[in-house]
Amino acid sequence: MRDELRVVLSPEQLLLVRIGRSFTWRGLTHRVLDKKSVPCVDAGDGALPWSGAIKALDAELSGLAGRSAFATIVLSNHFMHYAMVPWSGAPMDEEEETAYARHFFRKLYGPAAEAWELRLNPDRAGAPQLACAVDCRLMDSVRASFAGAGIGLRSIQPHLMAAYNSCRARLQKSSAWFVLFEAGNLCLALLRQGGWSCVHTVRAGDDWYETLPCLLAREAYLTDEDAATDEVLLWAPGIDASGLDASALPESPGWKMSVLHPPIRPGLMADYDRRFAVAMSV
Structure with missing residues (x-):
């Protein structure tokens, strides 16, 4: 069977996990064949923000060229733009929905949005739709x-959706703030009964978990009062070698904070490393 390659692409590092798959009497099994973290070198002034990451990706994939494998890649929130696109009220096909979303992105982000690839996350009729670009x-x-290495690219996912899908059982009916941390970036998403209500990304310093209550208070102030919730579900598996637990969370009387732990396939547990949680979760 073909190996499965899982990649997480961010400005500072590239994470790769190669997973072997085989059939046994127990069914399809998975095991980690290799995993590595590769630093991405800043390409310098004037370079595109992802240039160093793509250079690192090309170098790593060249060593896998010719292998029978398929890949999934997760893109850091540093590279993503999110928006809640209002319900239009008019029947539209997929092409028209994309054009409508692009118009909304142009209003938010300006002419640069013309050069962005858009995806919509369908929601119930009448509700705003989460869009990423x-x-x-x-x-x-x-x-x-991936084409140059002869590796089939099965899926490209934004970090927000990959993290949500990893913890779907916990999130799909929750009304809570879903907070994702990456080095230098926080993504604050408000869920209402598991549906997307608002999403914002902000820069994050080393003291991000100390300032998190203030950031949440600001976002809550800017949000519809009917959507208010004091529950905070934090996704930060790669924060450091020891991880983050509830004892490290800021104490705030206004918020109930807990840390999300994604489910890991049993066959991968022996090689589990929190830094690779996005790539190794179910």
Whole structure:
């Protein structure tokens, strides 16, 4: 069977996990064949934000060229743009929905949105839809990297959706703030009964978990009061070698904070490393 390659692409590092798959009397099994964290070198002034990451990706994939494998890649929230696109009230096909979403992104982000590839996350009729966008040049570079190595690219996912899907059982009916931490970036998403209500990304310093209550208070103030909730579900598996537990969370009388732990396939547990949680979760 073909190996499965899982990749997480961010400005500072590239994470790769190669998973072997085989059939046994117990059914399909998985085991980690290799995993590595590769630092991404800053390409310098004037370079595209992902240039160093793509260079690292090309170098790693060249060593896997010719292997029978398929891949899934997760893109850091540093590269993503999110928006809640209002319900239009008019029947539209997929092409019209994308055009409508692009118009909304242009209003939010300006002319640069014309060069972004968009995806919509369908929701119930009448509700705003979560949309994500990423520069077409990054998408083209990612696809070219895998094509050049002869590795089939099965899926490209934003970090927000990959994390949500990993913890879907916990999140799908929750009304809570879903907070994702990456080095230098926080993504604050408000869920209402598991549906998306608002999503914002902000820069994060080393003291992000100390300032988190203030950030949440600001976001809550800007949000519809009917959607208010004091529950905070934090996704930060790669924060450091020892991870983050409830004892490290800031104490705040206004918020009930807990840490999410994604489910890991049994066959991968022996090689589990929190830094690779996005790549190793079910």
